[in-house]
Structure formats: structure tokens, C-alpha cells
Amino acid sequence: MSNKTKTGRYQRILRQIEELIGATGSPWSRMSTIVALLHHKMPDFFWTGFYYLDNGDLVVGPYQGPVACLKLKKDTGVCWAGINEKRSLIVPDVEKFPGHIACSSLSKSEIVVPVYNKTGKIVAVLDVDSKKLNAFDEIDQNELEKIVTLIFESSSK
Numbered sequence: 703m704s705n706k707t708k709t710g711r712y713q714r715i716l717r718q719i720e721e722l723i724g725a726t727g728s729p730w731s732r733m734s735t736i737v738a739l740l741h742h743k744m745p746d747f748f749w750t751g752f753y754y755l756d757n758g759d760l761v762v763g764p765y766q767g768p769v770a771c772l773k774l775k776k777d778t779g780v781c782w783a784g785i786n787e788k789r790s791l792i793v794p795d796v797e798k799f800p801g802h803i804a805c806s807s808l809s810k811s812e813i814v815v816p817v818y819n820k821t822g823k824i825v826a827v828l829d830v831d832s833k834k835l836n837a838f839d840e841i842d843q844n845e846l847e848k849i850v851t852l853i854f855e856s857s858s859k
């Protein structure tokens with residue numbers, strides 16, 4: 703997919719999410735809607751979901767794709783790195799990421815984007831895996847960072 707096609711697709715997804723999420727302020731409903739849209743509209747998204755912090759554990763939230771690990775070993779892997787470093791991470795080749803947790807051996811590359819609540823605290827990460835190596839770039843990062851800000855945005859209805 704060209705950069706232009708990809709950006710256009712993300713823009714349409716963003717608009718669609720904006721339209722839909724006004725119906726409820728529930729972060730769970732919004733996260734579920736976001737993963738459904740992303741997973742079905744982005745061709746290389748093999749696993750798309752959220753892991754959220756639950757009393758110090760990082761556990762799986764709404765997702766689409768193959769069954770995934772329910773809980774991630776503390777301070778290990780890409781999702782925990784995103785939480786601990788408070789930043790998005792693009793992993794072009796998961797086998798080269800020390801401690802990477804393979805929920806599926808088919809996943810080859812990955813992106814993780816932190817989710818902040820209204821008070822600016824990290825509460826979750828959006829995690830996307832691809833069966834392709836090097837599937838994610840700065841466009842994905844920028845657009846996904848925009849999308850996750852909608853989870854805790856004030857509801858208009």
C-alpha cells in the first residue's frame with residue numbers, strides 16, 4: 703500500500719470512529735469499535751487489540767484475531783516496554799526484540815501505542831501484529847496515536 707493510500711485509509715477510519723463513539727463514553731465500547739474497524743480495514747493487521755493495566759498486571763482487553771495470551775509476564779516483551787518507556791514502539795522483526803512474547807508464531811512485526819486516560823496516566827496499550835516483516839512505519843504510529851486519544855475523549859451525547 704502506498705503512503706497516500708494508507709494515510710487516506712486511516713483518515714476514513716478516524717472519521718468513522720469519531721462518528722460512532724459519540725454514542726457512549728464507555729472506553730470498553732470505544733476500544734472494541736476501534737479494534738473491529740482497524741482489524742477489518744487494514745489489510746496487514748493480523749492481531750489487533752488492547753492490553754490494559756489491572757492492578758499491576760497487563761491483561762488482554764478487546765481484540766480481534768487469533769486467541770492471544772491473557773496476561774503478559776511483567777516487564778517483558780513489547781507491550782510492557784511501551785508501558786514502561788511511555789512511548790510507541792515499532793518492532794520491524796519481533797525475533798530481534800529481546801523478551802518478545804509470541805502469542806502466535808505467525809506474528810513477524812508489531813507496533814505498540816500507549817493509551818492515556820483523562821488524567822494523563824497510561825492505562826493500556828494498543829498492540830497490532832502483522833504476519834509481514836516490517837509492516838509498520840511512522841504513518842501507522844502517528845495515525846494510531848491519534849485514534850487512541852478518542853478512547854477517553856468526552857462524549858458528545
Ligand code: SME
Pocket residue numbers: 749770771774778779780781782801802803804805806809812829831
Ligand atoms: N507480542 C506482545 C504480546 C502480545 S501479542 O503480540 C498479541 C509482546 O511482546 O508484548
